[in-house]
Amino acid sequence: MGSTFGHIFRITTFGESHGGGVGVVIDGCPPKLEITPEEIQKDLDRRKPGQSKITTPRKETDTCEIISGVFQGKTTGTPIAILVRNKDARSQDYDEISQKYRPSHADATYDAKYGIRNWQGGGRSSARETIGRVAAGVIAKKILQQTAGVEIVAYVKRIKDLEATVDPNTVTLEQVESNIVRCPDAQSAEKMIELIDSIRQEKDSLGGVVECVARNVPKGLGDPVFDKLEAELAKAIMSLPATKGFEIGSGFAGTLLTGSQHNDEFYTDDDGNIRTATNRSGGIQGGISNGENIIMKAAFKPTATIGKEQRTVSKAGEETTLAAKGRHDPCVLPRAVPMVEAMVALVLCDRLLCQRAQCG
Amino acid sequence: MGSTFGHIFRITTFGESHGGGVGVVIDGCPPKLEITPEEIQKDLDRRKPGQSKITTPRKETDTCEIISGVFQGKTTGTPIAILVRNKDARSQDYDEISQKYRPSHADATYDAKYGIRNWQGGGRSSARETIGRVAAGVIAKKILQQTAGVEIVAYVKRIKDLEATVDPNTVTLEQVESNIVRCPDAQSAEKMIELIDSIRQEKDSLGGVVECVARNVPKGLGDPVFDKLEAELAKAIMSLPATKGFEIGSGFAGTLLTGSQHNDEFYTDDDGNIRTATNRSGGIQGGISNGENIIMKAAFKPTATIGKEQRTVSKAGEETTLAAKGRHDPCVLPRAVPMVEAMVALVLCDRLLCQRAQCG
Amino acid sequence: MGSTFGHIFRITTFGESHGGGVGVVIDGCPPKLEITPEEIQKDLDRRKPGQSKITTPRKETDTCEIISGVFQGKTTGTPIAILVRNKDARSQDYDEISQKYRPSHADATYDAKYGIRNWQGGGRSSARETIGRVAAGVIAKKILQQTAGVEIVAYVKRIKDLEATVDPNTVTLEQVESNIVRCPDAQSAEKMIELIDSIRQEKDSLGGVVECVARNVPKGLGDPVFDKLEAELAKAIMSLPATKGFEIGSGFAGTLLTGSQHNDEFYTDDDGNIRTATNRSGGIQGGISNGENIIMKAAFKPTATIGKEQRTVSKAGEETTLAAKGRHDPCVLPRAVPMVEAMVALVLCDRLLCQRAQCG
């Protein structure tokens, strides 16, 4: 339970860190969309381990195979299954973890829930699970782009207390991809890379904030009262590993303003479109997109698995210490950027189809 | 679409601000639970308008009727329908709003989505819709309480920049209910009430933060990878009107720490239970409850509907101004407290039943 | 659980035979559809008890109230709640049934499942529950009619061994409604009425077959591989009380033919449409509507509740006898006709919206 997401454009992911592989089945994809493994690979490469000195050194090509649902280069409307084999699995690194719980990791809770746990590489709780999400996200992005010109750009906004200056209304994918930390503010990026590199050497880890903007989202997406657009986005983002917080528009800072300061006044633009003069709403009002840029933030905690020695307990409850071996990211944010984009795309694409269903 | 929440303990709400009434159908409720209208009424009274000088003066008794699903005082396992009639509806107050869009409200987006809008009292986008959630939440709380001794307490943590000092591990419902702003820190409460009262006179509004704790939640609740407990809670909270942000445990502040500072080290307590020495995780690790207190925060923006004059446009796109008449809360937080509790209870109850289903 | 039906056009029913009432919440209804209580009432009147000498004498007006989701005569896209109050409930008739299980009725299984049972009038297992379905079906029919000119006509095809001659391609609602047994073959109808009336006097009951045709259904509805159109129809029909079998097109008789006899050969009609020369497929091929008339049959068993004395056991397991008092139909088929129409409409309307969602 819990591995399916979406109402019409619906994905089901599977797979663990080690073992046969990871992947996704996408059901409900509109037919006749052109899609190639190469397009999917592009985002998988942005997510894959070993891509730079500030990510985990695990070496995976993460090459995807489209098993079904695409015929002569086009989607057929039937389930699209995508598989990525695991290659560079070193189970021996995890012997100790099979017996000891990593602090703030999912080891103990998986045992508590299921009474059994695939401890190799973190099993299902490994961020490797997000491969299926990213693959599906590529297709969702393409549908959104073709249907309505939607652009989704995520980027690292903050690492620890190093905050970047970025204009969500104009930032481009190229700017994001111009450096290994995926922060479009070049100056901040440099400092962030240094900081992550130094914490890596200390066998410690860092967290931060990813910001994401979706531009050209049509008005009318989101389904009150429970499937409001910000509610779906919050769920999508908070289902990513290591997330601790979510904000839409003005977020927590917005609570410091009065209503008259916070409200986005309406005006009519030169093309006769009803617009808002400001965008503290973050592109959503009453759970429904209003045509302005959708802007949100996600808080990612520092990576739980660290090389530093920590106090913990064994499966049997005996107190002990652990200095994690395995390979892990000193900071998940650079690799989280394509994950955030994917989740946002999955929500928007699904709600686009929902809107078409109910309102024509 | 979008008015159903939950997988097994599943609620569907209905109703608008004006018209026949509002309510909820609860499907999947365990049988043989004793429940009375009086128990439900208690939380409805905490939510209802007109309860104090800092809430909207609309006068509604919000008296609930249990239409079905309860027989001789006990749930029968069949759908429980609960209806609350609308009484104090003054449609004439909304004539102007039928033509003009309230800034940062749902008027414009409902029109964009559906091409039609019940403008009386905000229609479906009115917070009156949450009556069904609160009623269902009472039943969810009782199941959680009886099954596992779960206690859920929400309270106002901050109004604008007035932040209260509250210990989530010990705070009680009685403390919360001891004042009209529902802030268990008496000193802060007094200042908050003053502040809200003064903003009310200025025809402006305020926002803030509600914190919620769930104690005695069994280990093992939450269903990775998409229905992680924090993801479900985030969706639940962000589906409430006026929410702009969600945090679990350390939240955004947690991103300022390193992994070694942030991780919750494990130990074994005197009863042999595996516990964490700190609780930056907020009671959830890897999407699954770990037995510690679940602690979360919700940001509520200042009420969008204000008496102050604002610039806006008419339905036809003509620029105009609006000073909202209607009756509205100068600050939604005191009444949001039982709503937050209800949403948290709905998530936990549903996931308790999901856990029983899959893992026995 | 189990009281919600449909994926996009989704209904949730509630209510028991006695108590506050019965009803339905319809979520996902397209906005701006004109609908009045009078239109809904028309089908409720076809379903209601006491309408003729061959139905139960229970007197209910079954007057419906639209609580929400309709504004100024049009649907708003928000949940439509419809409530029918129970009026003529005689709980005293059911004292004996509170202790004894009616053979082939749901009394014993509800007790086995839930450990509690509302025994008044059959509680949730009463056919009174179908009021919500019929009300929602009216709206579904109207959407289908307006969107694609779909016509759905059900009728009594057989009572016991009295089989009517009816052409599904031309039969009209008027013909069906021209007699109290709802069989458009006047000669057969007369015999059926006599037969039912005589079995009623014997305190026994009868079953039979309802046939249903849906005409002008667009090509392309139905979602393989599990939500094939015939699968959804089968579930819809088999969820009605007293059903024992379902057939689409040639049904069980089709198994007696060879492939070359059974296959529907294709041809192109004068308008250039691809059609089938015969219709043993019943309008569905590979789980998807093919534009031909959709024709199906439902077997209804003889009413389980009868006045004749039968052997049974008490709740405590003691052997005893029972001659049911209460009021019940000697044959459910005349009243089942609008129920079948409603379920077929609900499936087709939902799948129409699903098709629009995925394939545009």
Added chain:
Amino acid sequence: MGSTFGHIFRITTFGESHGGGVGVVIDGCPPKLEITPEEIQKDLDRRKPGQSKITTPRKETDTCEIISGVFQGKTTGTPIAILVRNKDARSQDYDEISQKYRPSHADATYDAKYGIRNWQGGGRSSARETIGRVAAGVIAKKILQQTAGVEIVAYVKRIKDLEATVDPNTVTLEQVESNIVRCPDAQSAEKMIELIDSIRQEKDSLGGVVECVARNVPKGLGDPVFDKLEAELAKAIMSLPATKGFEIGSGFAGTLLTGSQHNDEFYTDDDGNIRTATNRSGGIQGGISNGENIIMKAAFKPTATIGKEQRTVSKAGEETTLAAKGRHDPCVLPRAVPMVEAMVALVLCDRLLCQRAQCG
């Protein structure tokens, strides 16, 4: 859409006749169940093509690989992905079918629905799609067996007009598997095999009836009012390729009896269990299992794809003829037997977990 089945024990299938392969993802499986690829293979072998002279000669080993969700021989509670590669695909056989519609097959409706069709071997509409169902069914059967001793046995009850004599209360898997037509009545089996073999030589095809019994099903499964057990079973069965009808218990024949003849009288057996003296209900009353054997029938039409020449049209609507080349079964029933078992197991297992969820 439409490739997911089940509420808690939920499967999603993928794959087409030709291409990368077919398979299934099972989410919600209880943890700690021992399962091996060999166990799954056993039923896949019963389903696979080329197993006898009366099935299609296509040669596939249908070897399954468990990609995820099983660790050290046990389920982990996370998604179980199972993949079967396609091997013996001869796309050239299908060139003609890429342009011409096979009568009573899904070719035309897939084109009408999706505007595109994978015509190789029937694509998604091929019965090859059922591999994922059968694989998942093995796991469902094992859970049912271990939890409650449930036995599910399906068998060929009739081919064309050759009807077998079988006692559903005692029939065993061994009897079913004792011949290639899977009819436990040896005498009838022999005649059936002859009949199928002769129709094969005529390039024609046959249909018939599969009967299925589920024994030792606990009381209480099934969720009124829409997810009644017979409704779920009907949907499950009618989602299999080539099905035209479904019956539970007395089925259509039951409509010929009066209530007093049809009702199953209750008695208390020597162990104090409430039982029914007869079983016309087929083990289900009011949508809920009553502890008696669940007995149902499925009508399968004669295979649509035949070697005989038939009139049809091309994609462009031009009238033409077609004598199908490809490889196909002269009668699907022998291979449908494990499919029916699988679908019944999937429904029962899912509803077992649903019951545990709601009623404990």
